[in-house]
Amino acid sequence: MRLMMMMTKNFALLVVLGVAYVGMANRATAQDDATPYPKMAPVEQYLMDRDAEIALARSAAPDAISHDASVIVLTRHGYETAVEGKNGWVCWVGRGWMAMFDHPEFWSPKVRGADCLNPPAARSILPYAYKRTELLLAGHSKQEVIAAIKSAIDKKELPPLEPGAVSYMMSKSSYLTDSGGHNMPHLMFFESAKDDAAWGANVQTSPILSVNFWYLSPDAFPQLKSFPPMAVFLVGVDKWSDGTPAPSM
Numbered sequence: 001m002r003l004m005m006m007m008t009k010n011f012a013l014l015v016v017l018g019v020a021y022v023g024m025a026n027r028a029t030a031q032d033d034a035t036p037y038p039k040m041a042p043v044e045q046y047l048m049d050r051d052a053e054i055a056l057a058r059s060a061a062p063d064a065i066s067h068d069a070s071v072i073v074l075t076r077h078g079y080e081t082a083v084e085g086k087n088g089w090v091c092w093v094g095r096g097w098m099a100m101f102d103h104p105e106f107w108s109p110k111v112r113g114a115d116c117l118n119p120p121a122a123r124s125i126l127p128y129a130y131k132r133t134e135l136l137l138a139g140h141s142k143q144e145v146i147a148a149i150k151s152a153i154d155k156k157e158l159p160p161l162e163p164g165a166v167s168y169m170m171s172k173s174s175y176l177t178d179s180g181g182h183n184m185p186h187l188m189f190f191e192s193a194k195d196d197a198a199w200g201a202n203v204q205t206s207p208i209l210s211v212n213f214w215y216l217s218p219d220a221f222p223q224l225k226s227f228p229p230m231a232v233f234l235v236g237v238d239k240w241s242d243g244t245p246a247p248s249m
Contacts, residue, residue: 037107039107046109047075053073059171061170068089070089070122074093077137089116090126092129094113095133097132098133110178112174113176114169115168118164118165120166121167131149166188184236186235188234194229208233208235
């Protein structure tokens with residue numbers, strides 16, 4: 001159980017569309033004024049030097065994967081392609097607003113989550129990150145963002161999850177949270193249903209943690225309950241993307 005709690009605390013910050021703390025007794029309330037980052041900072045604080053962002057994004061996965069991947073970078077209005085790749089993978093750096101909507105570090109300008117998505121994930125997960133980011137940078141409220149994404153799903157403007165979607169988050173230079181060591185290398189596997197038993201997830205001493213992809217803030221944002229079922233299975237790894245040993249979980 002202690003291992004699962006540690007995995008939850010470290011993994012739960014940068015999964016697209018709201019993977020969040022699971023079972024944490026000290027979970028923050030949904031009130032923005034109860035968080036250390038009560039509102040969006042000036043957009044400049046979220047931006048990075050372009051070359052530095054490309055390098056950080058690529059460090060999410062081993063070079064054999066990321067070297068020929070596309071890279072997207074954040075601009076004032078959303079993400080744009082900085083490098084056209086050859087292998088179908090896409091690497092990028094997520095910001096704090098990719099966590100759950102009532103996460104206390106949602107607006108943290110320090111969060112930098114390097115992530116490399118395989119082709120199925122790039123095609124079916126990344127469009128949600130694009131839309132969420134564009135809406136928030138345009139000044140829309142969290143409630144408006146949720147409503148807009150739900151509407152886009154209903155109108156089939158956003159794609160369904162493709163089988164085999166996988167994400168690498170193995171960069172030693174990511175900053176995922178103000179807590180603990182700030183970072184932890186892991187892989188994420190996206191599934192269209194949450195079948196913990198099939199994965200052996202969320203049981204004592206299991207290295208696999210599963211969380212609901214859509215609504216881990218149902219009390220604050222009950223409309224997320226109506227989203228299509230989807231789950232993320234998270235597996236910690238013992239090395240950074242450069243092959244050096246990572247701290248033990």
